[in-house]
Amino acid sequence: MKLLLVEDDPLHLSYLREQIGGALPECDEVFEAANGQDAEALARRHPAADIVMDLQMAGRTGIEAARTIWRERPLTRILFWSNYSDEAYVRGISRIVPMGAAYGYVLKSASEERLRLALRGIFLQNQCVIDNEVRGLQQRSLGQSGGFTESEYEVLVDIALGLTDRAIAERRGLSLRSVQNRLHQIYDKLEVSRPEAAGEEPVLNLRARAVSVAILRKLLNHGALERAEAELRGWLAGRTRH
Amino acid sequence: MKLLLVEDDPLHLSYLREQIGGALPECDEVFEAANGQDAEALARRHPAADIVMDLQMAGRTGIEAARTIWRERPLTRILFWSNYSDEAYVRGISRIVPMGAAYGYVLKSASEERLRLALRGIFLQNQCVIDNEVRGLQQRSLGQSGGFTESEYEVLVDIALGLTDRAIAERRGLSLRSVQNRLHQIYDKLEVSRPEAAGEEPVLNLRARAVSVAILRKLLNHGALERAEAELRGWLAGRTRH
DNA sequence: ACGGCGTTTGCGGGATCACGCAGCCGCAGT
DNA sequence: ACTGCGGCTGCGTGATCCCGCAAACGCCGT
Structure with a gap:
């Protein structure tokens, strides 16, 4: 099992490596990229890799990278790991996720347990795991009340x-x-x-x-x-x- | 030597603890607060403590906490440790720092070395240490060209x-x-x-x-x-x- | 005191914006 | 077909905004 980590903050990256080591022992290869550009290139070289990705990075955004990666390979599993639960990001993602793709959205403020569950749920069980702070936004923005067309x-x-x-x-x-x-x-x-x-x-x-x-x-x-x-x-x- | 750490992200907090342990062995007591409110209260209980503080936290901001702390005890040494170098923050700080106070501003993206130097510079040598990404903003905003009154x-x-x-x-x-x-x-x-x-x-x-x-x-x-x-x-x- | 320079203020016109009113179209339900 | 509902469109009004022009005021240096 291959994993591709996309994260530009070295501190967060090392935390991520550590959590993955603990939660996903079946993962035997880890690649790393620090921005959207490198992420796209690495994803092309390793078509079977699952992805954990930060949004907002210098240069090409995580959302942009995800769009091009999903365009080339719609079933890629991506876990978004982000600081914010802004509607702007949630809207951006729910617009580009292909049908049938397993993906996740976990906040960086989430507990270790939540992150581990998401990692195993997405990459081993092929389910969608979305923090419910984010989930709330998602329904509200697609639903009726206070939502925007x-x-x-x-x-x-x-x-x-x-x-x-x-x-x-x-x-x-x-x-x-x-x-x-x-x-x-x-x-x-x-x-x-x-x-x-x-x-x-x-x-x-x-x-x-x-x-x-x-x-x-x-x-x-x-x-x-x-x-x-x-x-x-x-x-x-x-x-x-x- | 007492130190007060104000930071709401547990991940960053543990990194901070670790760096301080390495860079400031003369520090023998460490207190922690996760928001501006608690920080003010703790600062009152430990008037001799130096402070390392995050800006943007839930509830009371680091800037607000710094203002009330400095109002009560103008010579408190504070190191701001923040994600961003936005002019909005820099302007907010340079407006409230009392004359004669030693303070610092380092970005969370800075290297370990930069953080350690800042810690020792401010708390042991009583100097002001400001990352030059931030410093650039500061002059530009006080100077003439492109700066705002x-x-x-x-x-x-x-x-x-x-x-x-x-x-x-x-x-x-x-x-x-x-x-x-x-x-x-x-x-x-x-x-x-x-x-x-x-x-x-x-x-x-x-x-x-x-x-x-x-x-x-x-x-x-x-x-x-x-x-x-x-x-x-x-x-x-x-x-x-x- | 006398100009020069920047800031503040009033006046006036032209363009934009906010919004009520009314007509048009498509699409359901009876 | 008729009706009601919702969205799109044009017209007209009043308020706001953008800005050029000109006069008044403070401040500084020769």
Whole structure:
């Protein structure tokens, strides 16, 4: 049994090695990568390897690496081992996991026991193991209450990037008015209402406020913004070339 | 020699204990706290203790704990040991460090050697030891180029929170026009110009774009927003009571 | 005192944004 | 076919925002 560890923090990496040694004695080969690039290359050289991977690393993200790896080999088993349970990450992952693939999501703050169970569950029993802090997010984001539609989320990201209504309309193939309607829905779900009584002067700029609470509620985070920013640059380039 | 360790991640805590055992054999008593509250209480019970502290912890932040500790005992030596080198944290610290206090700031990604040198430098030699990734930020933020005035930074935070120009003016005691001028300076320094030729339709909402860039450049982060949000609530309460 | 420089403030216009209203379309259920 | 519901769209209004212009104020150096 081969294992590929992708983690850029040496401290966490050594902890991981230790836990794996204890929990998975049937693992006889361990490879290591410190970023998404190397991870993809190593995964290609060792097609049978299971993967334990950190999200947010310098250079190529864990999510990006997972996407290309899964595209080439959809049944690869991947355990994501991350610091955060932000919706931005959970949403990113649940969008790229192929059907039938066994995967897991364990927080770094989890106990040793939880990590060991996840390792054995995924790689030996082929089950999906997801910490329930994360699981909560997952249902909420796919379910109804307080959850965001995929297209609402896209618009939310666009205003966070600083696009105008018109630019969003063009980018997403909507009319100007539809974009504004979506904004209204977003303001609703984020409870960014105007607390002032009628006749009072407004205190909040809804657009900016929405971004603020989205960040506070961890719908958005630094990594998600970086990815979106990169996509935006691509779109802008292809657009001015017209 | 007494030492107080403030760190909520057990993994990092055990690493810290180990490094201290190796680097500071003259340390004979070690106390531990997992959040800002306990840290303040423990610091009061052991007034002679030096402190190694994580920033961002659940509940009371390291910055907040440091502020109250330094207020009670300005010469306490504190080594901040943090994941990030965001300007938001650096700015927060350099605002509260009392003159004459020895303190340090090392990143968790630093080598063991760097951590050991910092421990000995601060607690035995009474010097300030600051990783130069952080040091770079510090000069840039206090210096001229690309740096932000304290008042510009305040306004930046306010728009990130979602306040209107008028509300910012009221809160900071400025005229509406002055706020807008500050916004213009901020847009300048963030290089959030309008790249379009004259007559073209604008693609960016400057206000929202500025927040986005500020986050991407790590001038703002989640923790800073949370703190600012709390202050904002306080201000709003005292204002409607009028 | 006299200019020079930066900051603050008011005024005004043009563009954008927030949003109610109304019409259009597709899609279920009776 | 009729009806109701939800999403998309255009129009119009009022508030906000962006910014150029100009006047007032403090501060510094010759």
